[in-house]
Amino acid sequence: MKNILVVGATGQIGSELTMELRKRYGNNHVIAGYIQSSEPKGELLESGPSALADVTYSEMILDVVKKYKIDTIYNLAALLSVVAESKPQLAWHIGVDGLFNILEVARQYNCAVFTPSSIGSFGSTTPHVKTPQDTIQRPRTMYGVTKVTTELVSDYYYGRYGVDTRAVRFPGIISNVTAPGGGTTDYAVDIYYSAVKGQRFVCPLKEGTFMDMMYMPDAMNAAISLMEADPTRLIHRNAFNIASMSFAPETIYAEIKKNLPSFEMTYDIDPLKQLIADSWPDSLDDTCAQQEWDWKPQYNLESMTVDMIEKLKARDLK
Numbered sequence: 001m002k003n004i005l006v007v008g009a010t011g012q013i014g015s016e017l018t019m020e021l022r023k024r025y026g027n028n029h030v031i032a033g034y035i036q037s038s039e040p041k042g043e044l045l046e047s048g049p050s051a052l053a054d055v056t057y058s059e060m061i062l063d064v065v066k067k068y069k070i071d072t073i074y075n076l077a078a079l080l081s082v083v084a085e086s087k088p089q090l091a092w093h094i095g096v097d098g099l100f101n102i103l104e105v106a107r108q109y110n111c112a113v114f115t116p117s118s119i120g121s122f123g124s125t126t127p128h129v130k131t132p133q134d135t136i137q138r139p140r141t142m143y144g145v146t147k148v149t150t151e152l153v154s155d156y157y158y159g160r161y162g163v164d165t166r167a168v169r170f171p172g173i174i175s176n177v178t179a180p181g182g183g184t185t186d187y188a189v190d191i192y193y194s195a196v197k198g199q200r201f202v203c204p205l206k207e208g209t210f211m212d213m214m215y216m217p218d219a220m221n222a223a224i225s226l227m228e229a230d231p232t233r234l235i236h237r238n239a240f241n242i243a244s245m246s247f248a249p250e251t252i253y254a255e256i257k258k259n260l261p262s263f264e265m266t267y268d269i270d271p272l273k274q275l276i277a278d279s280w281p282d283s284l285d286d287t288c289a290q291q292e293w294d295w296k297p298q299y300n301l302e303s304m305t306v307d308m309i310e311k312l313k314a315r316d317l318k
């Protein structure tokens with residue numbers, strides 16, 4: 001039986017991934033690791049154990065790993081791209097120093113480690129269409145710099161010490177549970193909230209700005225299936241391109257409008273977000289993930305839109 005620690009369990013991905021892992025492995029086998037300023041609440045708190053696990057304090061990670069006999073760590077602690085530009089040193093401290101803390105504990109206590117990378121690990125010199133698995137990664141954002149570093153350091157710990165590190169490069173993740181904070185792809189979440197509330201959406205990115213996106217159920221499946229994959233099949237480790245849909249603001253707007261015909265969108269470009277989005281790929285080639293661990297998404301833009309609208313309508317948003 002697995003004993004799993006989710007670091008960053010109250011964040012955008014962690015809040016749902018922790019619940020999904022509890023469903024699959026049993027509530028008591030999945031520890032929700034949180035930081036002081038963001039304690040778990042509601043179902044996340046009540047459904048299983050939680051522990052203070054600030055990635056910037058190695059003793060905290062060590063204590064939780066020992067206490068709960070952890071063998072797998074999902075390390076989701078990070079600042080998203082836009083907020084990382086306003087706090088680059090903190091972004092590095094959490095993303096890279098934090099990862100070192102995790103990997104050192106993992107090395108001593110034989111834990112597998114998942115630390116997601118991102119489409120943000122690419123830069124303007126990367127081929128933008130069907131970006132290959134192995135290609136140029138010269139990001140100019142601190143978010144991207146930390147993500148490329150986590151890929152390299154994770155591979156290093158695998159090669160040097162045999163720590164079972166694996167990861168995917170997440171695209172923009174769309175969900176109706178915990179809102180992202182300070183990412184470049186956040187618009188693709190915010191647009192659904194505006195649409196369902198009957199409000200006009202002001203888009204911060206230009207028409208024609210394509211980026212890869214993914215619905216949360218597929219993102220969670222990707223992380224869990226990769227951690228479950230047969231290691232003898234893995235040629236790559238940190239980190240796999242995964243993909244399910246690529247769209248621009250006008251594409252998602254048109255798709256929502258099919259379901260909510262009175263929905264309106266205007267543009268007011270945020271220069272920092274636009275600069276970051278322009279440096280990221282339009283679409284990723286995920287052939288290696290398909291070949292090495294049978295990656296296959298379930299949702300496309302159409303089915304995700306129907307589900308998002310249905311779930312948000314059921315929540316009676318104010």
Ligand code: SER
Nearest residue numbers: 080081118183184185
């Ligand atoms: N969602 C992230 C961001 O926009 C990208 O991985 O920062």
